Amino acid sequence: MTELTRTLAKLWQWFDDRTGASAVWKATAGHLVPPNTGWAYVFGSATLVAFIVQVVTGIALATIYVPSTAQAYNSLQFISAQAKWGHLLRGMHYFGASAMVLLVGIHVTRTYLMAAYKYPREMSWLSGSVLLLLIVGMGFTGQLLRWDQVAYWSVFIAAEQAGRVPFVGKTLAHFILAGDTVGGATLSRFFAFHVFFIPMFIFGFIGVHLYLVIRNGISEPPKKGRPVDPKTYRAWYEDMLKREGHPFWPNAAWRDVVFGVATIVVLVILAWVVGAPHLAKPPDPTILQAEPRPDWYLLWYFALLALTPAKLENFVMILAPLFFVLFLILPPLVANKGERSALRRPWAIGLVITCWMMIGTLWIEGKRAPWSPDFSAQELPLAVVHAASGPVYAGAQLFHSHGCEYCHTISGYGGHRGPELTYVGDRLTADQLTIQIVNGGTNMPAYGGNLTASELSNIVAFLGSRKTQ
Amino acid sequence: MNTDPNENDSKEQPEPVRREQSHDKDLDRRFFTKLSLALVGFATFLVGIPVVGFLIDPLFRPAPRLWRQVGAVDDFKIGDVSEVSFEDTSALPWAGLTNKTAAWLYRQGEQEFVAYSVNCAHLGCPVRWEADAQLFMCPCHGGVYFKDGNVAAGPPPRGLTKYPVRVQNGQVEILTSPAPIT
Numbered sequence: 001m002t003e004l005t006r007t008l009a010k011l012w013q014w015f016d017d018r019t020g021a022s023a024v025w026k027a028t029a030g031h032l033v034p035p036n037t038g039w040a041y042v043f044g045s046a047t048l049v050a051f052i053v054q055v056v057t058g059i060a061l062a063t064i065y066v067p068s069t070a071q072a073y074n075s076l077q078f079i080s081a082q083a084k085w086g087h088l089l090r091g092m093h094y095f096g097a098s099a100m101v102l103l104v105g106i107h108v109t110r111t112y113l114m115a116a117y118k119y120p121r122e123m124s125w126l127s128g129s130v131l132l133l134l135i136v137g138m139g140f141t142g143q144l145l146r147w148d149q150v151a152y153w154s155v156f157i158a159a160e161q162a163g164r165v166p167f168v169g170k171t172l173a174h175f176i177l178a179g180d181t182v183g184g185a186t187l188s189r190f191f192a193f194h195v196f197f198i199p200m201f202i203f204g205f206i207g208v209h210l211y212l213v214i215r216n217g218i219s220e221p222p223k224k225g226r227p228v229d230p231k232t233y234r235a236w237y238e239d240m241l242k243r244e245g246h247p248f249w250p251n252a253a254w255r256d257v258v259f260g261v262a263t264i265v266v267l268v269i270l271a272w273v274v275g276a277p278h279l280a281k282p283p284d285p286t287i288l289q290a291e292p293r294p295d296w297y298l299l300w301y302f303a304l305l306a307l308t309p310a311k312l313e314n315f316v317m318i319l320a321p322l323f324f325v326l327f328l329i330l331p332p333l334v335a336n337k338g339e340r341s342a343l344r345r346p347w348a349i350g351l352v353i354t355c356w357m358m359i360g361t362l363w364i365e366g367k368r369a370p371w372s373p374d375f376s377a378q379e380l381p382l383a384v385v386h387a388a389s390g391p392v393y394a395g396a397q398l399f400h401s402h403g404c405e406y407c408h409t410i411s412g413y414g415g416h417r418g419p420e421l422t423y424v425g426d427r428l429t430a431d432q433l434t435i436q437i438v439n440g441g442t443n444m445p446a447y448g449g450n451l452t453a454s455e456l457s458n459i460v461a462f463l464g465s466r467k468t469q
Numbered sequence: 470m471n472t473d474p475n476e477n478d479s480k481e482q483p484e485p486v487r488r489e490q491s492h493d494k495d496l497d498r499r500f501f502t503k504l505s506l507a508l509v510g511f512a513t514f515l516v517g518i519p520v521v522g523f524l525i526d527p528l529f530r531p532a533p534r535l536w537r538q539v540g541a542v543d544d545f546k547i548g549d550v551s552e553v554s555f556e557d558t559s560a561l562p563w564a565g566l567t568n569k570t571a572a573w574l575y576r577q578g579e580q581e582f583v584a585y586s587v588n589c590a591h592l593g594c595p596v597r598w599e600a601d602a603q604l605f606m607c608p609c610h611g612g613v614y615f616k617d618g619n620v621a622a623g624p625p626p627r628g629l630t631k632y633p634v635r636v637q638n639g640q641v642e643i644l645t646s647p648a649p650i651t
Contacts, residue, residue, distance in 0.1 A: 070565020184561030
């Protein structure tokens with residue numbers, strides 16, 4: 001042993017004696033875990049890795065980002081375009097957030113399917129549920145910090161939804177806005193929530209969550225015909241660990257390390273190749289050409305609300321989140337014993353498939369957003385109109401200028417809010433077309449008062465010409 | 470031989486005396502627990518009141534409502550709808566662009582104006598005026614309003630919010646108002 005090595009060894013012994021570091025390491029990294037836990041168990045630690053990336057990149061971004069409504073946008077433009085590695089950092093922060101949401105979703109799915117919420121790990125599930133909600137809160141407040149046009153109008157939408165809560169709705173809305181309307185204090189409030197309040201709770205609950213993992217141990221892979229009995233489980237588990245358990249480090253931890261590193265590599269690649277989320281127009285309240293949308297992980301919820309019938313909207317806005325929280329809280333409280341294997345819990349499999357399919361299909365619809373008019377629709381080309389003059393041509397011009405094309409598609413041009421009209425001439429007569437245009441419908445305005453007789457006639461002529469032959 | 474008189478005393482204390490001492494210690498423990506809880510509660514109160522008050526203060530300080538000029542009467546054609554903007558009264562010095570509120574101003578007659586909030590009554594998205602169609606249209610869920618602000622189609626539960634508007638000394642003025650929350 002060289003002199004240096006001896007000195008380092010002595011320093012380590014001093015440090016270890018004063019802090020008990022090696023005992024802590026032995027108790028945590030060295031704690032026994034059941035055999036055969038496999039790759040399915042890596043998603044919790046991967047979520048933590050993504051969170052650490054968020055904290056590190058977030059702190060870096062916060063050294064330049066100015067959380068003032070006057071300067072936030074400019075500071076982000078500087079970060080994106082001029083600060084060294086700024087664009088990459090923003091991208092890492094965005095994809096880190098996406099990774100957290102995706103990974104925690106997979107982690108919840110895995111723990112639910114394996115019934116890891118059963119005795120004695122009920123509190124792990126409950127603390128994890130709080131963490132899930134906090135992560136969603138971070139995602140939402142984080143998008144707002146971009147403070148571009150999308151963020152600006154999204155604050156109004158959030159306040160409007162809060163306003164639907166009975167009795168206290170307006171108060172909640174004004175709390176979100178930090179006043180009567182969006183103003184100088186609004187962004188600072190979201191910054192404080194995103195950077196201080198919510199992370200404070202996340203750190204606390206991560207501590208609780210990890211402490212519970214050490215205290216109660218990682219759940220063993222479930223086996224059909226081996227139900228959990230609170231009276232005997234702990235003794236059985238301890239005995240199993242003594243017989244078959246191996247230390248978490250390195251026997252199981254190596255998978256967490258590999259997957260955690262892979263998570264970081266993937267999000268750095270995405271940040272490099274795809275880049276930071278595009279900054280929309282500045283948050284100028286007088287720029288009204290805007291299309292507010294949430295970030296991808298909330299598109300499914302955007303779709304859910306958009307597809308809800310108007311009469312049920314308030315109920316869904318208020319009760320859906322409450323039911324979701326109830327759904328999160330209930331499993332360990334009502335089903336903390338019995339079979340853990342999903343093969344003996346087919347409803348659990350059904351529920352998971354239903355949830356993922358619901359989120360998946362709603363996400364696809366949220367991306368398409370057929371309920372939103374397409375204001376980017378271009379004038380119909382002559383090849384589609386099949387006329388360069390006369391009533392059909394004039395009708396096609398009016399079809400565009402009067403906003404019909406925002407909601408109706410013809411030959412692939414236009415929006416999807418209303419029925420496609422490519423061959424409407426086959427379905428409706430001129431009289432029927434006239435009645436529909438003049439009187440409108442639930443989702444179509446009545447154009448009767450906004451069109452002259454000749455304009456109406458031209459539009460009917462154009463639409464009547466839309467036939468298969 | 471044991472020379473410590475106290476040791477003998479403690480070893481030979483009768484049962485009732487020991488029980489009484491234990492009971493006294495319990496009382497001390499309970500008293501100090503209650504005292505600690507009370508003190509911590511008091512300290513929480515002391516710090517919590519200003520913190521909570523600071524956070525909810527904006528709810529109790531509604532912005533003053535002032536008349537803001539948005540243009541001369543002659544700037545607006547009769548029958549036209551134009552976008553105007555004015556400064557909020559709750560403007561903080563660092564608010565920047567967000568200082569402003571936009572509105573749609575409709576000149577109905579010589580001296581008659583109507584000012585609409587740009588926020589869709591459904592969920593607050595900004596409605597745009599389609600002059601050729603003579604309709605306000607919302608980009609979010611397809612809400613549509615007629616020129617008079619009434620709902621023409623879609624999910625909005627009511628018409629566009631109207632701001633109070635007046636003409637004074639040849640200037641059109643709008644009264645600043647809170648964001649319309651449905």
